[in-house]
Amino acid sequence: MSAATVSTIVNLPDQSTARIPKMNFLTKENGLLSWLLTGDHKRIATLYMISITFFFFIGGALAGLIRLELLTPQTDLLAADTYNKVFTMHGVIMVFLFLVPSVPATIGNFVIPMMVGAKDLALPKINLLSWYLYMAAGIGMIYTMAAGGVDTGWTFTTPLSTHYLNTHVISTGLCIFIAGFSSIFTGLNFIVTIHKMRCPGMTWFRLPLFVWSNYAASILMVLGTPVLAITLVLIVLERTVGIGVFDPAKGGDPLLFQHLFWFYSHPAVYIMILPGMGVISEVVSTFSRKRVFGYTAVAFSSVAIAVFGFFVWAHHMFIMGISNYAALVFSLLTMLVAVPSAIKIFNWAFTLYKGSITFETPMLYAFGFMGLFTIGGLTGVFLGATGTDIHLTETYFIVAHFHFVMVGGMLMAFLSGIHFWWPKWTGRMYPEKVSQLAAVVTFIGFNFTFFPQFILGVLGMPRRYAAYPPEFQVLNVFSTAGASILGVGYLLPILYLTWSLKYGEIAGDNPWQATGLEWQTQSPPLTENFIEIPIMDHEAYDYEWLEAQQRKEVASV
Amino acid sequence: MNHISPVLWQFLVKWMTNFSLFPPEASKIAPEMDALFFFMVLVSLIGLTLVVLLLVAFSLLYNKRRHPVAIQIEGSTLLEATWTIIPLGLFLIMFVWGALLYFRIYTPPANAMNIYVVGKQWMWKCEHPGGQHEINSLHIPINQPVQLTIISQDVFHSFSIPAFRVKREAIPGRYSTMWFEANQVGTFHLFCTQYCGTNHSQMIGEVVVMTPDDFKQWLASSTSGNSLAQNGERLFSSLSCTACHNTRPDARGPNLTSVYGSHLTLSSGQTITVDDEYLRSAILNPSQHITQGYAPIMPTYQGQISEDGVIALVEYLKHLDSDYRIQQTTNTTELLPEGEGRTAPAAKAAPAGEVKQ
């Protein structure tokens, strides 16, 4: 094996003699049906990866339309109704068809069974069903868009969505309902796998932190998503039959919808971010050659976020008619839920201390995550304090806040994870220089796009406005310019990752010299992951064990 | 903050406002909210700088070239405690400070002048007690606490005045209130910030803050002739409320004079204080708001009155114990002397009629 150079830890086999292993999960069976009826978690993860990317680009195109419209203060590019549909579909697709399943269903599905030392997830058929439900929801959403779209906003506020619109609310609601069950089944699978299928010796505290994060997110998926499901059922019933549950004239309460909706949708944001945080733990550890600083703290903070996350939903409703005292309670709890995230950031930063750091693409995305998530998370505290929330809520400050945590945070973590596990997944490396460039371009584009939106929010520019007062134009133009750069940053990976499938360097088993059971198998892995179930006899992130391992290995086949 | 260096503060705020980076501070609460906001910005900057510094410093000091062998460190309980407790402490400060502000903004003072706001797709209707109606604009006097009683006729809207740093949802089916005291003359943005359908972006307007004299003039020139209370009185009789709610000894309904603000015992045994929300609910859902000792025979007016009508009735009932016929005016509304507890329509400017405060 060629030695790693001074400034990178990448350790690839000799390219002149290296080959991708003939027998792996991609080559085991051929034919469309072997893919569509597979039980192999890695194939299902691949199916998810392709479909999620597809929906991401649809959502991204819609975002492009939004930013183009907002170049000018008037509604000139799109009619007001069309604009309303565009931002609604952008939100619905990005949240339910991209962010919620992204890391869990692609990377999680692929990697978690290997990380715990199992041959597959606990319920492979349910896993496949989960993908089919996701596809059904996605195709339904495309149909809805083609048939005219929906313009309720992704939050479906009643009574607007139940009594005052005649767009495709019901079909969108049903699509999200189905996507919700896809999410529930994925979470269920993870929880059961992590509880029941750990290999011998794999205690809870020997699990990689990626598993802990996905476990916490799965708890949220399993307990929170059913509430969204019933809420959507109620909306459909209200629209079709007119039961009156959200109609004040009939004795119902529009605020009831808000409580039910946010009871899921707040934990949803933690569903979205926790798996990303798990990726960051893995990446930071690998590229500083160190066990994550404060492993136990990071593990428990994931669970703490999940638990506290259930008790803060009304911070989306501070100005909406809840009593002052309720606002007080939820604000306090919101401050509490902010702390575990801060703990993680500091733990990751201190993982770098006395490490041996290299700056491959996954690490660049991880750095981007840490900076941007810090900003996004801190601005969340601005909103969690009730006094400032009055001024900042429902403005572009909120839009900027959630894009910082979701795009600057979650999407960066997703890309970090894709690049990190790409060699394991495909057996090939992506081109490093181009990908580093893409990471930097994304970071710059992102800041240009979303930082001006904080200022717009403080100025008072409301969200979901197709037209705005002219004095807001300069900042909007800045934002759109940044968006075009950001778009380039996201297109590049599609191009070079596809290129790498054919022309990338052969990666070998463990190009990053990472710990973790998935790196001790071939790349791409066998369908059954391990020929024999491993026995875990060392701690997580045990680089000393890895060194001892490498010393024992025979250099040639 | 403006106590620290008024000159510097004014300069900063004016500069930022002129460059459209910061909204004008046009209400009494605005500087106080800005103080908290800048404290948060400061804490965030420090936090961000700290994190970035750590990342950069560690990257420089411990990159592979300089530090080829990593040293495994399990953790440090002391550090964990530090970066748990310090952020928690800072966040709790923000929580307390923010909560104090929040209670201030959503607890109107007793001497606030009340203006009703009805939001509907896609316009704001502001109704002054003197009967002045405006669409998508709100004229108010400077240095006077103004309370807004807001309701929506259809979907959720949100009444937002960024320059005053206040905002509240207009909820269908229920009143919500907020208050502010403008301290800068001028015209400021009014936005609807809760997505409400097609013309959500068009549901904007302006808040015009005027000197007290200008305001009086404006009131005089924009009147429709009848105050809200007068409209309420007409509705009260045209909807036959007087059939039961009168002053006869055998009346089937309670006498409503002085009911506003009183403590009422309901037939369920509960005691409540009669406020705007109660009056509205009693009109629309009477069977749950039966005064003790009376039969539950009041019909519901749900569907028969618009929100404007309900507001007129509420305003009428609010003033039933004062001799508003003489006090009514279509010209001005003036404060009662401090401590009186309520504003009342002030005297006519015309010489005819008795002038009473």
Place this chain on the structure above:
Amino acid sequence: MAHEPAGSAQSHHGEHPPYQRHHFESVEQQFDTTNFAMWLFLLTEVMFFGGLFMAYLLMRNWYYPAFVEASHQLNIGWGTANTAVLIISSFTMAMSVYSAEMKRRGALVMFLVITFILGLAFLGIKSIEYHEKWEKFHIPGIRYSTSAFTNPQSDPEVYKEYHDKPLPPDMASKTELYFFLYFAMTGMHALHMIIGIAILGFMIYKAKNGAYTTGHVTFVENFGLYWHFVDIIWIFLFPLLYLISRY
């Protein structure tokens, strides 16, 4: 990372029972895992029904008189019958599981069939009740009239039993909310019953061919959990919907 020593007790390919899936190391692990998965799934079902229970809590609190009088429109006799039917069916389901564990095919099929019939009986009684609601114009949003509540004497059967006082019109209109909750909750419950009965049919077919009496009882046992859960939901629905003023 050590690998398993050769010749260990772990099953090798071909040595495990045919119904053990390949990703499980042992039958115990398979059973344990799927059992845990079913419990977790039932937890999600609790959260799913939870939203409806939340709405019920609120509405009943706000409109108690309407809820009381509306609940008088439900026939306690049918409701009790349904409760008895479900409890007995839970018993027969438990007996099926026991029979499967004891490898008694005949008994298993018999108990499954009885459970199936009882499930159908429940649905039958439910449809009688729903039909009655249709006749009496108590279908919210579609076919609704409050005359039975503003003028209780117009419904002699119910009046004879309860002697309700007439409700004022605005309170009477809230009975529609009660019926919405009635149909939503019992309807959702009935949907789960239908799914359960369908699976029961499938199980009867497989059980006849001996699928569950060869030692592989996982499916029957996990389905039993599901069936008991559906029963428990009904145990909550019955007093909340039928017995509002009776305690």
